[in-house]
Amino acid sequence: MSLIPARSIVALRRRYAEPHRTYHGQSHVDAMLQATQARSRDITDPDAVELATWYQDAIYDPAATDNEARSADLLVAEMAGSQSPSSLRTAELMVRATAEHTMPAGLPDAVAGDVSIFLDLDMGILGADPAEYDAYEAGIAAEYVPIHGAEAYRSGRTAFLRMMLARDRLFHTDASHAAMDTPARANMRRALAGLEGPSRRMDGTATNDEPVETRDGPAMRPPAAVRIDEVARINREGWDRRVDDHDVWTLPVSPQDIGRARLGDWFVLLTPNKPVPRDWFGEVAGKDILCLASGGGQQGPILAAAGGPPWTSRSIAPRCLRICRAVRRLSRFPAMRARNAAARCTMPV
Numbered sequence: 152m153s154l155i156p157a158r159s160i161v162a163l164r165r166r167y168a169e170p171h172r173t174y175h176g177q178s179h180v181d182a183m184l185q186a187t188q189a190r191s192r193d194i195t196d197p198d199a200v201e202l203a204t205w206y207q208d209a210i211y212d213p214a215a216t217d218n219e220a221r222s223a224d225l226l227v228a229e230m231a232g233s234q235s236p237s238s239l240r241t242a243e244l245m246v247r248a249t250a251e252h253t254m255p256a257g258l259p260d261a262v263a264g265d266v267s268i269f270l271d272l273d274m275g276i277l278g279a280d281p282a283e284y285d286a287y288e289a290g291i292a293a294e295y296v297p298i299h300g301a302e303a304y305r306s307g308r309t310a311f312l313r314m315m316l317a318r319d320r321l322f323h324t325d326a327s328h329a330a331m332d333t334p335a336r337a338n339m340r341r342a343l344a345g346l347e348g349p350s351r352r353m354d355g356t357a358t359n360d361e362p363v364e365t366r367d368g369p370a371m372r373p374p375a376a377v378r379i380d381e382v383a384r385i386n387r388e389g390w391d392r393r394v395d396d397h398d399v400w401t402l403p404v405s406p407q408d409i410g411r412a413r414l415g416d417w418f419v420l421l422t423p424n425k426p427v428p429r430d431w432f433g434e435v436a437g438k439d440i441l442c443l444a445s446g447g448g449q450q451g452p453i454l455a456a457a458g459g460p461p462w463t464s465r466s467i468a469p470r471c472l473r474i475c476r477a478v479r480r481l482s483r484f485p486a487m488r489a490r491n492a493a494a495r496c497t498m499p500v
Contacts, residue, residue, distance in 0.1 A: 153201065153205075154198055154201060154202075154234070155201070155202070155205060155230070156233065159229055159230075160205075161399070163205055163206070163209060164177060164398070164399055165399050165400075166209050166210070166211075167180060167208070167209075168393070168398055168399055168400045169211070170400075171211075171212075171213065171294060171297075172211060172294065173289075173290035173291075173293040173294050173385070173386070173389070174287055174290030174291055174293075174294060175208045175211045175290075175294065177396075177398070178389075178392075179208070179276075180204060180205060180208075182275075182276075183204045183272050183273065183275075184201070184204055186272050186275055187200055187201070187204065187272060190268050190272070190326075193264070193268060193324075193326075194264075194265055194268055195261040195262075195264060195265050196237070196238055196241055196261070196262075196265050198234065198235060198238040198242075199237075199238040199239075199241035199242040199245065199265060200242075200245070200265060200268070200269050200272075202226060202230060202234065202238065202239065202242035203226075203241075203242040203243075203245035203246050203269055204269070204272075206222050206223070206225060206226035206230075206242070206246055207219070207222060207245070207246050207249055207273065208222060209222045209225050209226070210222045210225060213294045213295050213297075213298045213299070214298045214299075219246060219247055219249050219250040220247060220250070222246050223243045223246040223247045226239070226242060226243055226246060227239065227243055230242075241262055241265060241266070244258075244262070244266060245265075245266055245269045245270070248266060248269075248270060249270065249273055252270055252273070252274060254266060254267065254270070254323060264324075266323075267323035267324050268323075268324055270323055271322045271323055271324050271327035274321065274322065274335075275327070275331065277315075277321060277331065277335035277338060277339065278321075278322075278327075278330065278331025278332070278334045278335040278338070279334075279338070280334075281338060281341070284338040284342075286385060288342050289382055289385055290385065291308070292304060292308075292382075293382055293385075293386070295307070295308075305346050308342075308346055309343065309346045309347060312339045312342055312343045312346070313343065315339060316336060316339055316340065316343070320332070321335050321336070322335075383467060386467055386468075387467045387468050387469075390466070390467070390468035390470070390471055391468050391469065391470045391471070394468070394470040394471060394474065395470070400449070401448075401470075401471060401474060402448075402449075403448030403449060403452070403474050403475075403477065403478045404448060404449055404452055404453055404478065408452075408453065409452055409453070409456045409478075410456075412452075412453045412456035412457045413456045413457070415457070417453050417454075417456065417457045418453075419432075419449075419450050419453055419454065420449070420450075421450070432454075435454060435457050435458030436457070436458050437458060438458050440454045440455060440458060442454070448471075448474035448475050448477065448478040451475060452475070452478045
């Protein structure tokens with residue numbers, strides 16, 4: 152059982168389910184929590200590691216440069232008084248350290264050991280098997296390209312990979328260094344080749360279809376050149392997994408919610424805690440409503456009940472669309488169009 156109050160876990164899960172996240176979501180938190188178990192004998196303050204793991208990306212805006220500091224501030228604001236002061240201080244230090252992934256100076260040995268392990272767990276994806284690493288690269292691209300553009304992403308990601316490869320050590324602890332340094336460098340060199348190579352463009356199309364030749368033999372298509380349909384597959388499978396995991400953004404509204412909306416008492420959530428202002432919608436009565444990427448049975452049914460069906464939901468994830476159909480049956484909507492979105496999108500990655 153987590154030491155974090157249940158209501159805080161629910162709020163954090165809502166944050167990690169924000170639609171702009173691909174890699175920095177609940178799956179990353181879960182992977183770190185699981186990896187922590189393998190290092191539990193080496194950790195002095197497991198409470199601090201758990202707190203830091205849950206809050207490290209609690210605030211995540213790809214356009215911002217202060218996510219780590221704001222996440223640390225949120226951790227302190229929400230957990231002060233309910234956690235050990237020493238564990239909370241260490242957890243705050245861990246979250247702030249993820250900004251540069253360097254060790255703060257002057258820490259007591261026990262705290263330094265825990266911070267080292269936490270930072271290595273956070274960067275463990277670098278040493279993952281190639282397929283998992285490639286999915287990570289695709290996830291980072293999916294988060295940043297829509298905000299910064301393809302060329303700015305290419306430049307920034309190239310600089311990051313070069314900076315990491317220039318370090319004498321990628322991991323702080325001897326155990327992580329021994330196990331992951333070699334595969335991590337191989338993964339990042341492959342990603343860097345994909346970003347810098349003239350034979351691939353950021354939209355995933357090739358200027359020549361020949362395999363890339365390396366000193367180790369023919370190489371697979373580099374991860375930075377993942378095609379749009381690969382990003383679509385990752386998105387589709389990710390949302391279907393969220394349905395299976397009963398993610399908060401895939402829990403449909405109830406017939407009671409639909410009944411209240413039909414009487415004019417309704418609101419729509421697009422962010423975890425604050426309803427969209429009603430005056431943003433204008434008059435919805437009598438209008439057909441198109442809901443894009445809204446297959447979880449939440450916004451579409453409410454708007455349809457408020458304005459009168461039919462509504463059209465488009466989603467790339469089949470299981471999300473099944474939720475919409477289930478809401479239609481339970482709430483006796485006469486018509487609803489739930490459609491698979493096109494497998495290919497127009498966003499360059």
